[in-house]
Amino acid sequence: MVKIEEYKELIDSKSKMITPRVALTLSLVLFSLTIVPALYSLIANPTLPLLISSSETDGPFPSDHMHPSVRILPPVDSPIPAPLNYTRHRKSSYHSPPVTTSTSRTQIRDDEQRCDLFKGEWIPNEESPYYNNATCWAIQEHQNCMKFGRPDTGFMRWRWKPDGCDLPIFDPNEFLEMARGKSMGFVGDSISRNQVQSLLCLLSRVEYPEDISSSPDTAFKVWNYTSYNFTLHVMWSPYLVKTTKADPTDPECNLFNLYLDEYDTKWTSQINQLDYLVISSGHWFYRPVIFYENETISGCQYCALPNTTQLPLYYGYRKALRTSLRAILENFKGLAVLRSFSPQHFEGGPWDKGGDCVRTRPYRRNETIPEGADLKIHDIQLEEFRAAEEEMKKKGLRLRLMDTTQAMLLRPDGHPGRYGHLQTAEVSLRNDCIHWCLPGPIDSWNDILLQMMKTEK
Template sequence: MTMKAAFQQNHHLNVNVNPSPRTRKVVTYALYALIPLALLHYYLLLPYPNAIPIPAASPSQPQPQPLPPCDYSSGQWIPDHRGPLYNGTTCHTIKDNQNCMAHRRPDTAYLFWRWRPAACTLPRFDPSSFLHIITNRHVAFVGDSMARNQAESLMCLLATASPPELVYRDRDSAENRYRRWVFRSHNATVSIYWSPFLVKRIEKSEKTGIRHNRVFLDALDERWIDDLQSMDVILFSLGHWFLIPGIYYEKDQIIGCHVCPPELNRTEMEIGFFDVFRKAVRATLEEVRRRHVEDARRERLVAVTTFTQAHFEGDWDKAGSCAKTEPYEDGEVQMEYTTARMRTTVLRELERIRMAAHGSRVNGLHFQAVDVTRLAMLRPDGHPGPYMYPDPFGSGSRDRVQNDCVHWCMPGPVDTFNEIFWQLLLLPH
């Protein structure tokens, strides 16, 4: 993008009509002194290039200007009468369990809020702008069902401007864990990769009596890492699967477990999951950095969406629910210890890799956080709750049914995640 600097400087000098030689000498020295100051001023006004190059906008479609860096994590939810850009009956990429409108959720107030950061502005999502940014690029969402939730939200937002074409679906997966769309209008690709730990794993299977995930911390998941070189923008989202009982390996040796099975000595082997989570995040970022150095001419943004806590009132597996219909007010709820620690881990690992990757960063690799932990914490009303099922009380019975108080209704608060993601793509670096 061509850089332009506007530099105007008017000097008003009170000089006599017939100045003396001494006066002329003083004025000449003053002018020479002003030249380096003017040059310094000029260079300070030059803008920095964008992290992801944005093609020039057409005259008929002007693009918003990048905003200064902003802390989007702190703020409050305010009423917004405009409502969402899409609805649950016209967007065809929503997972059924998050389609609250189609499942006849009776209250609609949860649709009419928007996030207002404390110290800056978060614009309403512009699908045309986002598509313009990712023209000729591949955006990949890699992680667990929260990554999928955010990816499907983005697809619904973008579909309001251009229809996507589904070009790949994993036929062996009823959960649609691997999918790819193309926006022909912009030659833009969006993919979803199921990888709840980012590293290699063997998933638990209750049907066969396997109740622990087996997680291999020294090997990344081949399903997504093999496609890394095709990805221009990568968004990782993970966390909730680390809370599930697991057995952890390095060099094919068990190094510990979380909620250890009876065959392992719980006293010696129980290590929890916090350090395992940190290792998985670090291994992922390090490998992306290492492989990028081999392709250093390429611009690439790597982002991580921070952990979001659940809002169950009661235990999730014992008819726990999330029945609130309005956001929490500031100070009404506290961040849980697990949530705070996992958020901090992501932020620290991103900062660590940014410092270590200084050389590759100037070669086009950029690391950012989609820090949504606090804003999500304040939205207990944004989950499907019982409306993860179609018309759960259609028979008239108000008995408790299973609730989903982890994922997000679509449309809903998860759309704000993508508003922040969009702003990260616009950030100057």
């Protein structure tokens, strides 16, 4: 094969003898040997150039027929949008980066099986991120932390390292093979949805799902990975129990009635068809609510209603979680996972008083100590989990705890903060130090989820 340098020398030494037509031909050959391979490499490896400010994300509103990676997505408390239904043509029309684990361990050795996945440190991971907003359609605006000018990218390049073992990086092929012919459901609030979006993005390296939801209710979505006959269910239930608005006629009403001893049948009636169930909650319990028990008001929180007992959020959360775990005990036969509380990281004030999260590195484990309401909610989860686990063991059922609270407490750098929206002096928006950037530290939840599935198998 003739080298590029030989063409250059030929052009230089023979320039006086070459006709314009021959010169044009040689120039085209040189172009094909230099520019074309570079373009091919760029197209074939979409995750290499991290999209910080691209025309795809900063352009005008796209129409529905455009590629799903550039769709304009709903606000924070809305459910995940459905992808376009072109799964069957996915392999021929989309170039995914190769799924490899070049330097990461792929399994936990036999002598490490007793390793506690939930105690450890965050260590650098230069292989990440494994997707971006060009390869994953499920990243919403407020989680696309690079779009609105976040200057650092280091928050994407860490992985969770448990003490005593090395947690394998999520392998989408292995996950889909394990889940072949099965179904998995996630129940909870927008943090639960955040984990689902991470899972969708990690799996997008292999296949996009098809929306097979049976109703137009966007709070309850069902996707199917047709090549594996794996269905993924997302069920919106931020309080886990039956909930109604205190004033149904007011669309802006933010006061809710919580029926602490009644199931939210919108999700409890569906779980008997699932093989895996991941349940989580917590953040919505900081809102004004009225508690009902035995169909009677038992108290309220932040409601300022006359002649009504003021109760702390811990009261309502414990009872709601207990009711939800009882629903799982009575209606579910597969592997149930309770994912623990996801800490918030507001500094310099609370969420509504200018609080922000501007750190750019994880904490070391001895740098911060959990405090206040977040720790109390975590304690309640541990207590209710242990009680429910004993009951499930008696019936031969499986309930496991995904205790990610300590790991996520160390990640104040992983939230959108001020970069979950357009940066303008004219608009004052609160900083988001609750949800997690995608890609980001929340991807480790699915590393852990897959390892728990493998352990159960």
